[in-house]
Amino acid sequence: MVPFDKLDQITNRFEFLEASLAQGGVEDFAKISREYAELKPVAEQIAAYRTSLDDLAEAEAMLSDPEMRDLAEEEIPALRARIPEMEHALQLALLPKDAADARPAILEIRPGTGGEEAALFAGDLLRMYQRYCEGRGWKFEVLEETQTELGGIKEVVANIQGDNVFARMKFESGVHRVQRVPETESGGRIHTSAATVAVLPEAEEVDIDIPATDIRIDTMRASGAGGQHVNTTDSAVRITHLPTGIVVTSSEKSQHQNRAIAMQVLRTRLYDLERQRMDDERSADRKSQVGSGDRSERIRTYNFPQGRMTDHRINLTLYKLDQVMMGDLDEVIDALIADDQARKLADMQE
Numbered sequence: 001m002v003p004f005d006k007l008d009q010i011t012n013r014f015e016f017l018e019a020s021l022a023q024g025g026v027e028d029f030a031k032i033s034r035e036y037a038e039l040k041p042v043a044e045q046i047a048a049y050r051t052s053l054d055d056l057a058e059a060e061a062m063l064s065d066p067e068m069r070d071l072a073e074e075e076i077p078a079l080r081a082r083i084p085e086m087e088h089a090l091q092l093a094l095l096p097k098d099a100a101d102a103r104p105a106i107l108e109i110r111p112g113t114g115g116e117e118a119a120l121f122a123g124d125l126l127r128m129y130q131r132y133c134e135g136r137g138w139k140f141e142v143l144e145e146t147q148t149e150l151g152g153i154k155e156v157v158a159n160i161q162g163d164n165v166f167a168r169m170k171f172e173s174g175v176h177r178v179q180r181v182p183e184t185e186s187g188g189r190i191h192t193s194a195a196t197v198a199v200l201p202e203a204e205e206v207d208i209d210i211p212a213t214d215i216r217i218d219t220m221r222a223s224g225a226g227g228q229h230v231n232t233t234d235s236a237v238r239i240t241h242l243p244t245g246i247v248v249t250s251s252e253k254s255q256h257q258n259r260a261i262a263m264q265v266l267r268t269r270l271y272d273l274e275r276q277r278m279d280d281e282r283s284a285d286r287k288s289q290v291g292s293g294d295r296s297e298r299i300r301t302y303n304f305p306q307g308r309m310t311d312h313r314i315n316l317t318l319y320k321l322d323q324v325m326m327g328d329l330d331e332v333i334d335a336l337i338a339d340d341q342a343r344k345l346a347d348m349q350e
Contacts, residue, residue: 002090007046010094014043042093049086055079095344100201100275101167106143106268107158107199112175114193117182119152121302122195124325125176126156129169131327138162143261144250150183157265159202166201171336173199174299181305190305194298202264203271210267216240219255237262241270314339 017036020026056079062072109125111118133140139161146154160169177194218238236251237258248265250258301310302321309324309332310317316335318324324332 002049002087002094006094007050007090010039010042011046014039042090045086045090045093049083049090052079052083052086056083091345092341095341098167098170100170102164103166104159104161104202105166105169105199106202106265107156107160107169107172107197109153109156109198110196111153112194112196114178114191116148116150116152117178117191118193118195119148119154120150120183121176121178121193122153122156123147123151124178125195125197126153126158128325128327128329129158129160129172132329133160133162133327135327136162136168138165143265159264166199168333168337169199170201171333171340172197174297177298177301179301179303179305198272200268200272201275203267208267208270208274210241210263210270214242215266216242217259239263239266241266244270244273246270311336 014036017032017039020032021029021036026032056076059072059075059079062068063076065072107129109122109129111122114121130140139159141159141161142156143159144155144157146156148154175194175196177192179190179192181188182191182193216239218240220236220238235255235258236249237255238247238249239259239262240247246266246269248262248269250261250265299311299313301312302325303310304321306319307321308317308319309321311332314335316332318331320328
């Protein structure tokens with residue numbers, strides 16, 4: 001059952017915001033407009049739900065009228081079938097929102113166990129996410145990339161801009177395992193390797209204040225396996241956050257640009273640390289949650305000989321590995337979101 005007091009609160013707040021915007025001259029217009037836009041679809045769902053309840057009550061009252069009884073008996077089954085669906089949709093709309101869901105994201109990929117094969121797989125994951133983002137119309141920008149001599153990835157950091165990026169990408173954090181015959185294997189044996197993925201909500205300057213005394217900035221010459229990220233001037237920037245020991249680097253051509261990129265990544269990592277600390281306080285059993293972002297946990301296996309991808313958190317197996325590696329991730333991400341919503345609904349009902 002949907003809590004009617006909660007529905008009243010949302011409706012009253014929406015009507016207040018609507019009246020404020022209609023009058024004009026309100027302070028913090030952008031903030032109020034954003035809240036209004038977020039509440040509008042929920043307020044419309046509430047209005048439709050209440051209309052259906054009123055229609056059902058009227059139809060049931062018509063049963064006692066011989067002239068209207070046939071019409072009522074036609075309408076009542078459809079209304080009774082529709083109302084539970086509307087209640088479920090409202091329950092989902094009322095679930096606690098992650099404040100970071102609408103934010104852009106920082107994506108970090110690093111090879112795990114498996115040597116050069118793990119680095120090659122990290123490169124495959126990078127291309128998979130690039131294609132997924134292109135398909136959704138998101139902007140994907142590589143901020144920092146270090147390659148191996150064989151074209152694998154030692155480390156890559158990318159920025160993803162678009163609508164609700166973190167809401168969909170946050171479920172990708174964790175250890176991704178691959179089972180296949182490596183290009184470097186001459187005997188045709190199947191190897192198991194891994195890469196770690198971290199997806200962090202991009203932090204804004206107002207989220208994290210970093211005093212100048214907390215950081216050390218070093219400039220150095222960019223180096224690597226070759227390509228666009230290598231230059232011959234001391235333009236690369238390394239920033240060390242002294243209280244936590246976090247180190248970030250950027251080695252584009254402009255030292256000024258590198259400093260801005262490194263600070264952006266540092267703010268995002270510190271913001272993520274704070275989010276994890278708050279999440280740990282809210283949930284002692286955080287590892288059991290789909291959206292925990294625990295990057296030490298194996299979340300997915302890509303088995304190339306069998307052409308399958310298995311997500312271990314929800315026991316989902318898809319025999320369409322080629323499409324997945326081409327960026328067709330919506331089916332698994334939609335399933336993870338649905339599972340996360342089901343868990344939250346269960347928690348609300350306890």
